[in-house]
Amino acid sequence: MPPLVLLLLASSFLLPPPAASAAEPSSCWPKACGNLSITYPFWVDEPGRPPCGPPAFKLKCNSSGAFLSSSIYQAYRVESIFPKNRSLHVVDINLPLAIGCPAPTFNVSFIARPLFFSKANRELLFLGKCTESQPEPPAGFHSLPCDSSSFVRLADGRNFSSSHVQGGIPPSCFFAFAPVLVPPRWNGDGYLASLRKGFLLEWTEVPGNCSECIASGGECVYGDAVLTFACNCSGSMRNEKCGEFRILKTRCHFVSI
Numbered sequence: 001m002p003p004l005v006l007l008l009l010a011s012s013f014l015l016p017p018p019a020a021s022a023a024e025p026s027s028c029w030p031k032a033c034g035n036l037s038i039t040y041p042f043w044v045d046e047p048g049r050p051p052c053g054p055p056a057f058k059l060k061c062n063s064s065g066a067f068l069s070s071s072i073y074q075a076y077r078v079e080s081i082f083p084k085n086r087s088l089h090v091v092d093i094n095l096p097l098a099i100g101c102p103a104p105t106f107n108v109s110f111i112a113r114p115l116f117f118s119k120a121n122r123e124l125l126f127l128g129k130c131t132e133s134q135p136e137p138p139a140g141f142h143s144l145p146c147d148s149s150s151f152v153r154l155a156d157g158r159n160f161s162s163s164h165v166q167g168g169i170p171p172s173c174f175f176a177f178a179p180v181l182v183p184p185r186w187n188g189d190g191y192l193a194s195l196r197k198g199f200l201l202e203w204t205e206v207p208g209n210c211s212e213c214i215a216s217g218g219e220c221v222y223g224d225a226v227l228t229f230a231c232n233c234s235g236s237m238r239n240e241k242c243g244e245f246r247i248l249k250t251r252c253h254f255v256s257i
């Protein structure tokens with residue numbers, strides 16, 4: 001009588017990658033948020049789903065619009081996205097957009113890499129809460145129509161080194177700046193129209209091709225700090241996408257004869 005023989009059979013089930021046309025529609029794109037069509041590298045955050053793109057491009061979508069999740073208090077509302085020249089138009093909803101008062105108490109200066117403020121923007125400089133009464137506005141500044149102890153003027157560039165800023169700024173005043181794409185005309189509340197029109201952000205090229213990785217069955221993994229990209233293929237990391245075949249399952253069969 002032959003002893004019980006164990007045969008170890010390892011079988012791998014290999015499936016070809018989904019053909020591009022037959023691929024199940026990616027849950028990442030296409031997406032719309034109000035009138036805005038969301039295209040890569042932007043993606044809409046949905047609970048329980050792995051990220052579809054780099055963290056800086058995550059959008060929160062609700063009935064008020066699409067908001068950059070990485071902005072402080074999610075305050076940057078996206079008005080339009082121009083993938084061709086890698087820029088987007090946003091409005092900071094925490095600015096005093098209703099009546100233009102009080103003067104902003106924060107600098108609109110934060111943005112997550114690889115996004116950056118476009119050089120096409122100008123800057124509005126605000127002086128607020130001036131404690132010593134100003135007999136007249138400091139040089140170049142206009143008082144706000146709704147608050148005579150606060151002032152605004154247009155500046156060029158984003159250079160707020162102390163030598164640049166301190167020049168015309170009374171020490172008793174609070175100072176803050178905000179970028180604007182359309183400079184104001186000084187007809188009273190012209191600066192308010194500028195604030196409401198918002199400003200332009202740009203981004204440098206994003207490494208990796210997340211759509212391609214997802215289409216190959218992987219998940220995109222981005223390193224936050226240096227913005228590196230990897231395609232996570234069931235735990236094995238690839239530079240671009242998952243291999244020609246993806247291994248779905250490997251089973252061991254013990255067969256007795």
Ligand SMILES: *[C@@H]1O[C@H](CO)[C@@H](O)[C@H](O)[C@H]1NC(C)=O
Nearest residue numbers: 033034035036063064065079
């Ligand atoms: C969508 O577009 C229409 C027409 O351009 C405009 O009237 C409407 O205000 C837009 N809605 C939003 C939420 O931007």
Ligand SMILES: *[C@@H]1O[C@H](CO)[C@@H](O)[C@H](O)[C@H]1NC(C)=O
Nearest residue numbers: 060062063064067073074075
């Ligand atoms: C939409 O989200 C933004 C950003 O978090 C928030 O400020 C706004 O109040 C939200 N709108 C609605 C209608 O919930």
Ligand SMILES: *[C@@H]1O[C@H](CO)[C@@H](O)[C@H](O)[C@H]1NC(C)=O
Nearest residue numbers: 082085086087118120200202
């Ligand atoms: C990109 O193109 C759009 C639409 O033509 C334009 O409004 C925007 O200013 C451009 N962005 C840059 C950075 O030039």
Ligand SMILES: *[C@@H]1O[C@H](CO)[C@@H](O)[C@H](O)[C@H]1NC(C)=O
Nearest residue numbers: 105106107160165175176177
């Ligand atoms: C805005 O930035 C300027 C220059 O860096 C600084 O002097 C000022 O205190 C900042 N304002 C606020 C409100 O943080």
Ligand SMILES: *[C@@H]1O[C@H](CO)[C@@H](O)[C@H](O)[C@H]1NC(C)=O
Nearest residue numbers: 157158159160161162163164
């Ligand atoms: C900002 O202005 C200061 C003083 O004029 C200058 O030394 C510095 O190079 C400027 N920085 C930039 C980034 O333009």
Ligand SMILES: *[C@@H]1O[C@H](CO)[C@@H](O)[C@H](O)[C@H]1NC(C)=O
Nearest residue numbers: 040041208209210211212213
């Ligand atoms: C990603 O790869 C796909 C398929 O190769 C290609 O059609 C698409 O243009 C690429 N996207 C980017 C942003 O490179």
Ligand SMILES: *[C@@H]1O[C@H](CO)[C@@H](O)[C@H](O)[C@H]1NC(C)=O
Nearest residue numbers: 219220221232233234235236
């Ligand atoms: C890669 O995907 C596997 C599941 O397939 C997961 O367990 C692992 O945490 C992922 N790795 C990273 C770095 O996201």
